[in-house]
Amino acid sequence: MYHGVIFGVNGELSNARSSGPHRMATYLREQGWDIEVCDFAFFWQLEELQEFARSRITRQTHFVGIGQLFPVWNTTLEQFFTWLKQTYPDIKIIAGSQQMGLYTSDVVDYYVQGYAELAMVELLQYIVGNGARPRFVLTSGARKIIAATDQYPAYPMQSLMIRYEDRDFVQSHEFLGIEFARGCIFECAFCNFPILGVKGDSTRDSEDFYCQVMDAYDRFGVENYFIADETFNDRTDKITKFADVVQRLPFQPWFTAYVRADLLTSRPRDREELARMNVLGHYYGIETFNRKSGQAVGKGMNSDRLKDGLLEAKQYFDQYCPGRYRGTISLIAGLPHETMQSLRSTVFWLRDNWQGHNWVLSPMMIQKPSEILKPSLIDLDMAKYHYRKMSDDTSVTKFVSNDYPEIAKQAEKALVMWENDHMNIGSAMRFVSWWESYSQQFDFREDGYRMCGVTDTAMSLDQRMQYRKGKLPFQTSVQWYIDKKLSRC
Numbered sequence: 353m354y355h356g357v358i359f360g361v362n363g364e365l366s367n368a369r370s371s372g373p374h375r376m377a378t379y380l381r382e383q384g385w386d387i388e389v390c391d392f393a394f395f396w397q398l399e400e401l402q403e404f405a406r407s408r409i410t411r412q413t414h415f416v417g418i419g420q421l422f423p424v425w426n427t428t429l430e431q432f433f434t435w436l437k438q439t440y441p442d443i444k445i446i447a448g449s450q451q452m453g454l455y456t457s458d459v460v461d462y463y464v465q466g467y468a469e470l471a472m473v474e475l476l477q478y479i480v481g482n483g484a485r486p487r488f489v490l491t492s493g494a495r496k497i498i499a500a501t502d503q504y505p506a507y508p509m510q511s512l513m514i515r516y517e518d519r520d521f522v523q524s525h526e527f528l529g530i531e532f533a534r535g536c537i538f539e540c541a542f543c544n545f546p547i548l549g550v551k552g553d554s555t556r557d558s559e560d561f562y563c564q565v566m567d568a569y570d571r572f573g574v575e576n577y578f579i580a581d582e583t584f585n586d587r588t589d590k591i592t593k594f595a596d597v598v599q600r601l602p603f604q605p606w607f608t609a610y611v612r613a614d615l616l617t618s619r620p621r622d623r624e625e626l627a628r629m630n631v632l633g634h635y636y637g638i639e640t641f642n643r644k645s646g647q648a649v650g651k652g653m654n655s656d657r658l659k660d661g662l663l664e665a666k667q668y669f670d671q672y673c674p675g676r677y678r679g680t681i682s683l684i685a686g687l688p689h690e691t692m693q694s695l696r697s698t699v700f701w702l703r704d705n706w707q708g709h710n711w712v713l714s715p716m717m718i719q720k721p722s723e724i725l726k727p728s729l730i731d732l733d734m735a736k737y738h739y740r741k742m743s744d745d746t747s748v749t750k751f752v753s754n755d756y757p758e759i760a761k762q763a764e765k766a767l768v769m770w771e772n773d774h775m776n777i778g779s780a781m782r783f784v785s786w787w788e789s790y791s792q793q794f795d796f797r798e799d800g801y802r803m804c805g806v807t808d809t810a811m812s813l814d815q816r817m818q819y820r821k822g823k824l825p826f827q828t829s830v831q832w833y834i835d836k837k838l839s840r841c
């Protein structure tokens with residue numbers, strides 16, 4: 353049987369077990385491959401990674417995969433994969449990401465961008481010698497890139513099954529990733545997710561969902577999930593379909609999901625169906641309370657109505673699901689027409705109305721053209737949205753280097769140093785920094801997705817709900833898992 357290993361690479365910002373490698377492993381096993389996943393690879397020592405590779409790689413091993421959501425990487429991983437390439441030169445290294453494909457290691461042979469099940473089957477058949485050459489996109493370096501979203505679209509999928517194996521050492525207190533549909537029905541101007549403007553029902557089969565969560569519950573005792581769908585409540589009938597399944601479960605799960613608050617506001621039935629399904633961690637991509645800004649990017653509900661809708665939702669879920677609801681309001685500093693004054697009034701509204709819950713504020717990012725990343729409408733034509741390139745970005749570059757070292761590494765290559773009539777990327781970042789530190793004196797709590805991280809000790813949902821924003825003790829060594837994988841315990 354052909355064999356492969358997939359390394360899940362998530363950094364400290366996203367410290368849950370990533371579902372992508374396990375979804376790919378499940379799909380390839382259905383095609384007859386033996387696939388093992390190695391999670392949390394970002395936190396392993398070089399010697400541990402080498403020991404793991406030596407114990408797993410055989411003549412049947414044809415590829416080693418790297419699966420990641422965000423473009424995180426470190427020196428240890430670069431050393432490990434360089435060593436792997438030198439030690440096993442015939443084994444192909446394939447890196448993939450559903451969206452954030454900025455990975456640029458020299459040792460990668462192939463990069464697969466987007467939902468990759470079908471593309472990987474094509475590529476692996478080619479690698480083992482009995483398949484046609486896949487369609488690669490042009491690239492300036494030696495790497496070959498498959499644009500899976502365009503060339504081998506893996507959506508919609510009736511099955512989005514993930515089956516964990518005993519050798520995954522899943523623990524009952526973990527929160528696992530899950531999908532219900534792929535793509536988003538909207539197309540906001542700043543959004544560079546790969547599949548936008550989806551029409552019709554693209555959801556997975558309800559029994560497929562039932563089997564997945566029952567399997568994880570029966571074998572590992574897992575009850576809690578984070579949903580990967582771009583907009584979980586895009587259709588009310590979608591929520592109803594899966595809420596009916598949840599009602600049949602012998603346990604009470606908890607889900608966190610990306611939820612459009614304008615739909616929640618205009619369709620009160622969404623609230624009831626989300627509560628019935630136990631989708632109680634809500635991440636609201638509000639982006640701005642400046643209506644003109646919202647209109648410019650495709651989120652134009654009247655701001656006062658939206659704020660009322662958020663407060664009504666909070667009241668509803670706090671009443672019907674006490675202690676289990678967490679709402680996170682996500683905002684962008686620097687959208688068109690946003691001013692420092694409107695930003696300030698937004699964060700003071702949060703201070704006065706949203707304590708006990710969570711907020712996320714990010715600076716506006718405009719990407720330079722990339723051979724891998726899909727551009728947003730703003731990336732494609734920033735002048736149309738009133739942005740221009742800064743004439744002098746020296747102070748911004750310095751600020752970014754000091755305060756955002758991770759962003760700084762990529763900024764020069766990947767991001768446009770933008771300005772508009774109201775602010776620039778530097779002042780937007782400074783505002784984010786100021787609000788981050790000012791808000792620490794208030795009672796904001798950890799957000800639904802962050803709560804799903806792997807923590808230092810086994811922690812229940814109730815315990816996680818108590819933590820202040822940014823204070824959950826995430827585990828960054830995952831030594832127990834590493835010892836299990838290396839049969840040390």
Ligand code: SF4
Nearest residue numbers: 536538539540543582
């Ligand atoms: S920002 Fe959210 S709602 Fe808008 S297109 Fe992207 S995923 Fe869809």
